[in-house]
Amino acid sequence: MEISLHILDIMHNSIVAGAALVELTVIEDTKKDILSFTIKDNGKGMSKEMVEAVYSPFTTGRTTRKVGLGIPLLKQAAEAADGSIKITSELGVGTELFAQFTHSHIDRQPLGDMAGTMHQLITAFEDIDFLYRHSINGKEFLVDTREIKNILGGVSLKENEVSLWLLNYLTEGEAEISD
Amino acid sequence: MKSLAELEAIRQKMASNVSMRKDDHATRVVIGMATCGIAAGARPVMSAFIEEIGKRNLEHVSVVQTGCIGVCRLEPIVEIVNPDGEKVTYVKMTPEKARQVVAEHLVNGRPINEYTIGAAE
Numbered sequence: 001m002e003i004s005l006h007i008l009d010i011m012h013n014s015i016v017a018g019a020a021l022v023e024l025t026v027i028e029d030t031k032k033d034i035l036s037f038t039i040k041d042n043g044k045g046m047s048k049e050m051v052e053a054v055y056s057p058f059t060t061g062r063t064t065r066k067v068g069l070g071i072p073l074l075k076q077a078a079e080a081a082d083g084s085i086k087i088t089s090e091l092g093v094g095t096e097l098f099a100q101f102t103h104s105h106i107d108r109q110p111l112g113d114m115a116g117t118m119h120q121l122i123t124a125f126e127d128i129d130f131l132y133r134h135s136i137n138g139k140e141f142l143v144d145t146r147e148i149k150n151i152l153g154g155v156s157l158k159e160n161e162v163s164l165w166l167l168n169y170l171t172e173g174e175a176e177i178s179d
Numbered sequence: 180m181k182s183l184a185e186l187e188a189i190r191q192k193m194a195s196n197v198s199m200r201k202d203d204h205a206t207r208v209v210i211g212m213a214t215c216g217i218a219a220g221a222r223p224v225m226s227a228f229i230e231e232i233g234k235r236n237l238e239h240v241s242v243v244q245t246g247c248i249g250v251c252r253l254e255p256i257v258e259i260v261n262p263d264g265e266k267v268t269y270v271k272m273t274p275e276k277a278r279q280v281v282a283e284h285l286v287n288g289r290p291i292n293e294y295t296i297g298a299a300e
Binding site for chain 1: 181182183185186187189190192193194212214217218222226229230232233237240241242243244
């Protein structure tokens with residue numbers, strides 16, 4: 001597994017929860033030896049009981065089967081790298097998930113392909129806005145789909161040329177902060 | 180470096196020929212982008228399709244994502260659906276095969292049988 005696949009999975013939860021805006025912040029700080037991410041949405045939120053239960057693999061919102069492994073697997077991955085996860089939520093307001101890993105830990109999963117992850121989400125869920133921030137030792141790359149959609153007017157993000165621009169924009173932005 | 184200014188230029192170009200686009204008559208390239216597909220390499224396959232279709236300026240082809248198609252062992256899976264709804268399913272795709280499929284199937288109209296699910300099964 002890669003951390004970016006956990007991120008894809010958790011952001012999908014936000015989308016299913018009816019979020020209009022999903023904010024993802026990834027912070028890498030090698031001095032503090034931390035890799036963390038926060039996913040904040042304005043979806044329907046969860047009750048206190050649900051927030052407590054959601055760490056269990058036998059809690060799921062879906063009806064197709066009785067297990068949901070997204071959060072348990074993320075928790076396991078974070079704990080394997082001396083980290084932790086924390087979920088806070090309020091019904092009708094939204095949910096925030098914070099996950100932290102020890103950057104240099106031998107068992108920390110690689111972050112993986114963030115450009116591909118964001119491209120996939122942004123083009124597949126055009127009606128949802130994403131605010132993505134990734135910082136590595138203070139260098140930040142930011143993408144706000146509200147700004148992009150504003151420039152595009154009515155032109156779809158699914159248009160091949162736009163989709164290709166977005167993929168290159170994300171790939172180059174990621175490369176720029178990682179040197 | 181790609182910039183937002185470049186996006187503005189793309190929009191202006193698009194807006195001028197938007198009336199010519201009838202997406203209901205488009206051929207769709209449907210890529211399985213669930214975690215099984217991604218783990219098998221669907222992302223580079225999708226990038227190859229987007230780039231190659233862009234390079235050849237194929238206006239009536241759209242690349243779309245789907246979830247798990249149900250045959251994870253044959254991922255990355257790509258379905259090409261023509262405007263009549265006729266479907267060809269390609270399995271175990273690679274970026275190289277993707278570029279060949281664009282040239283042979285999408286441009287020349289000849290599906291590559293050896294990459295299809297029929298040949299794999």
